[in-house]
Amino acid sequence: MLRVNYIRENFDTIVGLMKVRAIENLPAKLQKIINVDDARKVIQQDLEAVLSKSNSLAKEIGILYKSGEKAAAEALKTQAAMLKEPTALLTEKQNQNKTQLENLLLQIPNVPHPSVPAGKSDADNKIEKTVGDIPILYNGAKPHWELAKEYDLFDLELGVKLTGAGFPVFRNQGAKLQRSLINFFLNSAVEAGYEEIISPLMVNEASAKGTGQLPDKEGQMYEIPIDGFYMIPTAEVPITNIYRDVMMKEDQFPVKMTGHSFCFRREAGSYGADVRGLNRLHQFEKIEIVQISHPDKSYNALEEMVKYVESLVKKLGLPYRLLRLCGGDLTFTSALTYDIEVYSAAQDKWLEVSSISNFETYQANRLNLRYKNKEGKKALAHTLNGSAIALPRIMAALIENNQEEGFIKVPEVLQAFMGTDKIVKK
Secondary structure, three states: OOOHHHHHHOHHHHHHHHHHHOOOOHHHHHHHHHHHHHHHHHHHHHHHHHHHHHHHHHHHHHHHHHOOOHHHHHHHHHHHHOOHHHHHHHHHHHHHHHHHHHHHHHOOOOOOOOOOOOOOOHHHOEEEEEEOOOOOOOOOOOOHHHHHHHHOOEEHHHHHHHOOOOOOEEOHHHHHHHHHHHHHHHHHHHHOOOEEOOOOOEEEHHHHHHOOOOOOOHHHOOEEOOOOEEEOOOOHHHHHHOOOOOEEEHHHOOEEEEEEEEEEOOOOOOOOHHHOOOOOOOEEEEEEEEEEEOHHHHHHHHHHHHHHHHHHHHHOOOOEEEEEOOOOOOOOOOOEEEEEEEEEOOOOEEEEEEEEEEOOOHHHHHHOOEEEOOOOOEEEOEEEEEEEEEHHHHHHHHHHHOEEOOEEEOOHHHHHHHOOOEEEOO
16 A cells, blocks of 8 residues: 555656556546645644643642632533544544545555556567477377366366365375475475465455555455455465564564465456366465565565565476567566466477566555664564465476376475376376
């Protein structure tokens, strides 16, 4: 969430940078925020004046009673009683103004970094680099959903029986491959200096607002209204919220956390070839990395996180490309995002497996996540996160790209976890 003072002091800069997001009537929306904040100041002044008068009368009444001037004291009590109504009215106006201002601020996305390219959709994202050779498969190679049946790796139909579409059941070597990937990713993150966290799979409304899932993605989240909980779409939500309402010290930076979790997304409106097999699910597993950084060092942290995720993909032997997201594809809360896509040979397409983002102070302002510098001054921290990595599409690319006639090769880094160098038919 943007700060009102930041909007006041950087109005033209914000409007200029936001052009890549193509937000309709943005100047008017920002001006309305300023106007509501101006009204807040007037209400606050009026309320403080009434409260000051009330406090002054209370002191005078006390003095008069002590000196035996009961009649004069009673007269002032009548005056004090007359202040109760304006105090109540101004307090109500103040609360209404606070709610209005917060709702207006929640509708404004983060300001993009100057390096974010213009564009309307993922087709306009900038390819920063492409790494690795596209595998050439044998004649008759199959997409992962056919391989899954042939090698008994996962069962989509059984998931429909148990729950519904988008909830696969992993079996046998498929389940073991999932577990192997989780162990590989988590061990790698811990070795890279991240603290491992096991967090809840449900969060409350304050947590979902803190990281920006609410109100922006409310329709994409599974909600449990009777308890006021939401199923997490990513471990970013609970892990980042560990530092909600926390005052840090400057020497605590950087904070590096990682966690494996199941993720739940409604994915409303998804259809077609892009949702076949493991391409798009309602429930999936992912390892997340989160950093809380000093503002001066957050973009160095972002580059570090990108290189780290790249290293994982390289160790798995998958060709990949790194993209800088355009304004039209940038998430609501992000200032700058890189996507990593791996090539899925049997589908002949690139699949996104990781997004790594710097949110600057946007999440921290919602979270009330601040730090004290060495001079004792308070400031907002920067938050970052990245997928390291989401399992479904990585698994899809791995089994497609490594298929041979009669078996599927297991990448060397996973062989110790799998206990074999190949997956064979049962």
